[in-house]
Amino acid sequence: MKQTLTQSLAWLHTWGGLIVGWLLFVIFLTGSLAVFDQEIDNWMHPELPAHQLTDEQAVERALGYLREYKADAKQWGIGLPNDRSPELRASTGGRRDGLSVTLDPTTGDVLPVRETAGGRFIFLFHFTLHMPRMIGIYLVGALAMGMLAALVSGIVIHKKIFKEFFTFRPAKGQRSWLDAHNASAVLLLPFHLMITYSGLAIFLVIYMPAAMDALFDGDREAFFKAQGATPAALEVKRPENIEPAPLVAIGPLLAKARDVMGPLNAVNISNPGQSNAEIHIRPMTGNQIALIKGGGMRFNGVTGEQLSGPTDMRASVLTHQVISGMHFAQFGGYPMRWVYFICGLISSAMIASGLVLFTVKRRRKYASESRVAQRLYHWVEAINVTVIAGLCVACIGLLWSNRLLPVSMAERADAELNVFFGLWVLSFVHAVLRARMQAWREQLGLAAVMCLSLPLLSLFTVNQPWAVHSNMWLELTSMALGGLLLWSCWKVSQPVVERVPRKKAAVMAEVN
Amino acid sequence: MLADFFAAWAFAYIGMLALCQGLERHYKQVWNKAPSPGLRRILRAAGSLSLVLSMYFCAQAWGWAMGSIGWFGLISLSGFGLLMLLPYRSRLAVWLPLGFVPVWVMITTWA
Numbered sequence: 186m187k188q189t190l191t192q193s194l195a196w197l198h199t200w201g202g203l204i205v206g207w208l209l210f211v212i213f214l215t216g217s218l219a220v221f222d223q224e225i226d227n228w229m230h231p232e233l234p235a236h237q238l239t240d241e242q243a244v245e246r247a248l249g250y251l252r253e254y255k256a257d258a259k260q261w262g263i264g265l266p267n268d269r270s271p272e273l274r275a276s277t278g279g280r281r282d283g284l285s286v287t288l289d290p291t292t293g294d295v296l297p298v299r300e301t302a303g304g305r306f307i308f309l310f311h312f313t314l315h316m317p318r319m320i321g322i323y324l325v326g327a328l329a330m331g332m333l334a335a336l337v338s339g340i341v342i343h344k345k346i347f348k349e350f351f352t353f354r355p356a357k358g359q360r361s362w363l364d365a366h367n368a369s370a371v372l373l374l375p376f377h378l379m380i381t382y383s384g385l386a387i388f389l390v391i392y393m394p395a396a397m398d399a400l401f402d403g404d405r406e407a408f409f410k411a412q413g414a415t416p417a418a419l420e421v422k423r424p425e426n427i428e429p430a431p432l433v434a435i436g437p438l439l440a441k442a443r444d445v446m447g448p449l450n451a452v453n454i455s456n457p458g459q460s461n462a463e464i465h466i467r468p469m470t471g472n473q474i475a476l477i478k479g480g481g482m483r484f485n486g487v488t489g490e491q492l493s494g495p496t497d498m499r500a501s502v503l504t505h506q507v508i509s510g511m512h513f514a515q516f517g518g519y520p521m522r523w524v525y526f527i528c529g530l531i532s533s534a535m536i537a538s539g540l541v542l543f544t545v546k547r548r549r550k551y552a553s554e555s556r557v558a559q560r561l562y563h564w565v566e567a568i569n570v571t572v573i574a575g576l577c578v579a580c581i582g583l584l585w586s587n588r589l590l591p592v593s594m595a596e597r598a599d600a601e602l603n604v605f606f607g608l609w610v611l612s613f614v615h616a617v618l619r620a621r622m623q624a625w626r627e628q629l630g631l632a633a634v635m636c637l638s639l640p641l642l643s644l645f646t647v648n649q650p651w652a653v654h655s656n657m658w659l660e661l662t663s664m665a666l667g668g669l670l671l672w673s674c675w676k677v678s679q680p681v682v683e684r685v686p687r688k689k690a691a692v693m694a695e696v697n
Numbered sequence: 698m699l700a701d702f703f704a705a706w707a708f709a710y711i712g713m714l715a716l717c718q719g720l721e722r723h724y725k726q727v728w729n730k731a732p733s734p735g736l737r738r739i740l741r742a743a744g745s746l747s748l749v750l751s752m753y754f755c756a757q758a759w760g761w762a763m764g765s766i767g768w769f770g771l772i773s774l775s776g777f778g779l780l781m782l783l784p785y786r787s788r789l790a791v792w793l794p795l796g797f798v799p800v801w802v803m804i805t806t807w808a
Contacts, residue, residue: 351717353780372776375769474762517763520702524770531777 194338201338203543203565205331207572208314210536212325214576215311216380217529220514220522221662223269224655225304229587231647231656232298233271236290240265240449241436246293247275248435250286251457261454266290267469268448268518271653300597301587302605307580312384315602319391325384326392332381339370346371356679362542369535376528377535383512386505412502430460433489442466442482446495454486462486468495470515475506530666537573544569567616567624574628575612577670581635581663582608588646622677629674636667700804701758705768707797708751710775714791715744717779727787748772 188196218225227233238246247263255261255277262283264274276285289296313321340346350371353364370377390397390408401407435452443449446468453465467481475498483492498506510516514525544566547554554562586604590597616624640660643650651657717723719740724732732740751771755764782790 348720348722351713351720351723351776351780351783353784355784368780369777372780373773376773379766379769474766511766517759517767518698520698521759521763521767521770524767524774527774528770531774 191342195342198335198338198342199543201331202335202539205328205335206536206540207568208324208328209332210533210540210572211314211576212311212328213529213533213536214580215307217526217533218580219304219308219311220526220529221659222304222308224659225307225584227270227272227304227653228584228656228659229301229303230272230287230298231588231643231650232296233287233653234290234296235271235652235654236266238266238273238290240439240443243273243290244435244439244452246290247273247288248432249293250275250288250295251277256458259456261457263452263454265449265451267450268471269655299587299592300594302583302598302601306583306598306602315606322388322391326388329381329385332377333385336370336374336377336381340374343367343371359542359545362538362545366535366538366542369531369538373528373531373535377532379511380529380532383508386508387512389505412499426460427456428460429458430462430487432457432462432486433464433484435464438464438466438484438489441491442468445482446480447472457486460487463492470510470513471518472516474510474516475503476510476513476515477506540569540573563621564617566621567613570616570621570624570628571609571613574625574632575609575616577632578612578628578635579605579609581632581639584639584663585635585642588642625677626674629670629677633667633670633674636663636670639663639667698758699808700801701754703797703801703804705751705754705758705764706771706775707794707801708747708754709768709771710779710797711794712744712747712751713772713776713779714794715740715747717744717783718791719744723783726783727791 243265244263248261251258251261251263255275258277260278260283262274262276262285264272264276264285266273271290273288273290274285275288276283278284287296287298288294309315312325314324315321316324349364349367351368353361353368355361385392394403397403397405397408401411432454439449439452446466448469448471449466450469451467453467454462455465456462462485464484464486465481466484468477470477477495480495482494484490485492497503514521544562547562583601583605586601590600590604594600612628615628619627640650640663643656643660651660718727718732719737721731721737724730724737752764752768755768755771758764759767779790782793
């Protein structure tokens with residue numbers, strides 16, 4: 186049968202969109218949450234106290250601890266509190282084998298914090314889907330390609346992009362779903378394209394290794410070294426004899442680094458207490474779009490002389506870092522984070538509306554379809570409920586488990602993940618067993634109630650739950666999202682009034 | 698910065714609102730009559746101008762590089778807000794910009 190281009194693309198959009206849409210919704214929703222990964226992390230560590238330490242005071246506290254307990258370590262690391270996190274960390278050893286503790290900002294002693302999956306889990310899950318090795322990263326890359334295909338095919342088959350730019354007609358069943366899907370896709374099209382493309386570009390070396398293989402014989406180390414700048418600056422002559430020497434006062438170095446680079450993120454000291462000591466001060470990545478890799482300023486640890494400054498990136502590296510930076514949204518402060526967060530949520534809703542639309546379009550025809558088709562649609566419905574409502578339940582369930590599991594429990598972070606994935610599996614079982622509308626209603630309702638009551642949970646399980654302001658904001662946001670979930674739960678419960686006359690509906694079905 | 702940010706958002710909303718009202722369907726949706734071609738042209742021009750102003754305030758708040766990213770985001774978000782408001786409270790959607798003025802005054806006096 187000969188088909189027009191539009192028809193073939195509509196077919197691609199419908200079935201391709203269904204297949205990639207499920208996991209894309211998961212990626213987009215967790216990605217939106219990951220915009221506030223640090224804030225989620227703070228919330229999951231309710232032991233962290235609020236404080237007003239300056240960088241200088243924080244470094245003094247951490248050095249006090251490191252001098253007393255880790256005097257013979259080769260590497261000291263200090264994670265500074267910043268706008269987003271009140272946590273002061275001290276670590277020893279390298280990035281891989283290092284040990285890290287959280288310090289009490291007032292006393293400088295070790296602060297016991299609960300073990301938790303943390304906001305970091307949401308961030309990692311967003312692009313690995315908790316799969317081992319590189320499987321998740323490749324899968325997410327393939328899905329991003331699918332997203333681009335769905336976007337382009339969607340643009341082509343949407344015939345009235347400008348005429349229906351602002352059109353949303355609620356309470357009209359399938360018409361409303363299609364309107365919502367189209368309008369949210371079109372209005373946020375720049376965001377959809379940007380976030381999908383930049384997401385792919387982050388891992389370009391992983392997805393397209395050919396160039397690296399050809400130019401560097403597949404040697405990753407050499408490749409990354411070639412990306413770095415100004416090796417000349419590092420050729421500083423070393424003292425020949427290494428002997429004990431006191432560490433230079435860090436305060437002035439911090440001030441100097443802050444003048445040059447803006448807010449600071451971390452201080453690393455190698456060979457502390459010896460004549461070849463070196464101090465490496467790293468900035469926050471917030472005052473420019475590009476991510477900074479291995480940037481920062483190095484100082485001689487004894488004389489305080491600057492060894493190397495923040496280096497300019499080569500144009501090609503800078504391009505890649507800017508595109509990646511557009512995805513990570515570390516720039517522009519909280520206003521930009523909110524823009525990304527809300528855009529991400531609307532994108533998730535756009536994908537969800539597409540998934541729902543697939544079934545809404547077919548519900549009317551259920552009775553006339555063959556048994557196999559009926560089975561298929563039943564499973565599609567169940568997976569839709571699991572992916573959309575079930576993931577909401579699992580995510581808020583992760584936060585609940587953080588408060589409800591015993592604080593001193595062994596393997597506590599894993600237990601939290603068990604709750605997350607356990608709830609998700611239960612949601613699937615529930616969605617298969619219950620009738621379709623009940624499943625939607627009950628799971629959306631459960632997620633809504635859990636979101637809305639999050640502040641109560643904190644109130645009963647934590648001392649001073651809102652001492653750190655970001656915790657209060659997180660709970661307010663959770664309540665707002667709970668309100669939206671409740672609203673959608675209520676909307677789902679409403680009987681659908683099909684006011685669309687039959688003839689018009691047939692035309693619509695053809696268009697999309 | 699907060700005042701610039703708010704101004705950027707407000708002009709993005711006003712711009713999208715004017716462009717939207719420049720379409721016959723949505724003008725009818727609010728006023729129950731068709732707009733004259735001249736009015737439609739004025740609305741569209743005003744909408745574009747407002748979006749340009751929005752970009753200027755984005756640049757004030759974030760700088761030109763970050764500002765242009767934020768500008769796209771704010772246009773999309775205000776357009777989506779308008780989309781959701783129109784079918785439920787169409788008059789409110791049109792008169793909402795009047796509410797921006799006191800908010801902007803409050804922000805500038807506080808910050």
